[in-house]
Amino acid sequence: MSATFSDQEVAELQLPPLSLYIHVPWCIRKCPYCDFNSHALKNELPEKQYVQALLKDLTNELQFVQGRELHTIFIGGGTPSLMSAQAYDSLFEGLQKLLTFSHDIEITMEANPGTFEQERFNGFRATGINRLSIGVQTFDDACLERLGRIHSGSEAQQAVSMARRAGFDNLNLDLMHGLPGQSEVMAMQDLDQAIQLAPEHLSWYQLTIEPNTMFWTKPPKLPEDESLWSIQEKGQQKLASHGFTQYEISAYSQEGRRARHNLNYWQFGDFIGIGAGAHGKLTDLATDTIKRNWKTRTPSDYLSSEKSFQTGERLLDKDDLPVEFMMNALRLREGVDSKLFSQRTGLSLNTIQPSLEKARSMELLIKDTSRLQPSERGSLFLNELLELFC
Structure with missing residues (x-):
């Protein structure tokens, strides 16, 4: 979009739906497989200061709203459920002064299954959060320990029960397979337990070893490729037989319960990102440009009045756009309308x-x-497909 186009190349750029991503960077303990921007909480969580910073950060981005309603909010981390319901009350009050929420807005929060967070579910629901994504990972206690998780399998099951009692009727369970010490039988038992809990949505994906993680430095022994392939095939069949449709690489939902926030990502929609380490993708009709931007990663820098929230941005030119679009849209099993x-x-x-x-x-x-x-x-060969658009 920063380049000059011929008539054959140009089409009318339209404003896509708008979402908001909020990053909460703290967690109790950094997991050895995690490559997200998360920092172990060492002192009291500075809730009030962080909420104020989030709202100030958003104020700097309001030029990109361009009259649109906000359709979805996703609060990720880190562990967003470490923040109190009172903090989210204050945050949402501030957000609604700056943005117009759609009448059926989807507001998702990632939550850990630990007892500390479970006690807050009633308060979270009362603030207007209407979808929980619970980071189960596995129900097997030995596997959880190898993953560095601090909850147990029984706590994960209890968390679902407490979420239901708090009034959440839209739950995602985050589940991994291909774990250290996990057999094919164990992986299927995990899926069985997840299905028995009757979530509306499952994110089910294979553990991958990412750079800048403890597992990258000291790799654990993972199941063989043949076993991983068998787990994937059997798991997909099992999920389908229980009414879970695979609509994206690792996303499975019951009818009408697809993750609207993630769909907006995959359909190349716009999203404002606020919070330490948050990323955004923004369309500006005034300049006919599309850009990605990102915020400072460390909480101390983000909370500093002397430093800028944003640490970088990149305009997407005509050479970037095809693969940027395709690497999102082609994750969807049904793809998208060509006109999009x-x-x-x-x-x-x-x-x-x-x-x-x-x-x-x-x-x-x-x-x-x-x-x-x-x-x-x-x-199956998505990388090979995407290379054609580079």
Whole structure:
């Protein structure tokens, strides 16, 4: 968008739906597999100061709202459930003075299953949070210990019960497989326990070893590839048989319960990111530009009045946009309507026509030209598919 286009390349850039991501960077203890921006809490959590900083951070981004309602909020971390309901009350009061919430706004909070957080569920629901994503990871206590988690399997089950009693009727359970010391039988037992708890949504994905984590420095022994493949196949069959539709690489939902916030990411929507380490993606019709920006990572810098919240931004030019769009949209099993590419990027579909034709000839995309949708093969070889748009 910062480059000059020919008439064949240009389309009308449209404003996509708007979401808000809020990052809470503290946790009780850093997990050895975690590469998110999280910091072990050593002193009392500075709730009041952090809420004030979040609202000030948002004020700096209001030019990008451009008259839109806010459709979803996602509070991630770290461990957002460490903050009190009173803090969120204050935060939401401030947010609603700055933004217009849609009448059916989805507000998701990530929560750990520990007893300390469970006691707060009633308060969280009363603030207007209407979706919980509970970080179960596994119900097996030995596996939890190897992952460095501080809750037990029974606490995870109790957390779901307490969330239901608090009035949450939209729950996601975060579950991993391919764990150190986990057999195929154990992985299926985890899924069985999750399904018995009847969540509306499951995020089920394989543990990967990421740079800048303790597991990267000291890698644990993971199951063999053959076992991992078998777990994936059997797990997908099991989930489907219980009414969970896989609509994204690691997202499975009951009918009508897809994660609206994450769908906005995957459909190349806009989101404002506030909080230490938060990222945003923003469309500006006044300049016909799309940019990504990111905030300072350390809580102390974020809370410092002498430092800027934002530490970087990058304009997406016409060479960036095709792969930026596709690496999100093609995660969706159903893909997206072809028209969305032009609406969300401001580029004509002709820009990527040679890549589309090659992807279809390689049977990585479905033949229907009205949709940008990966084939079964394309979903399995997503990296190979995305390389065609680089």
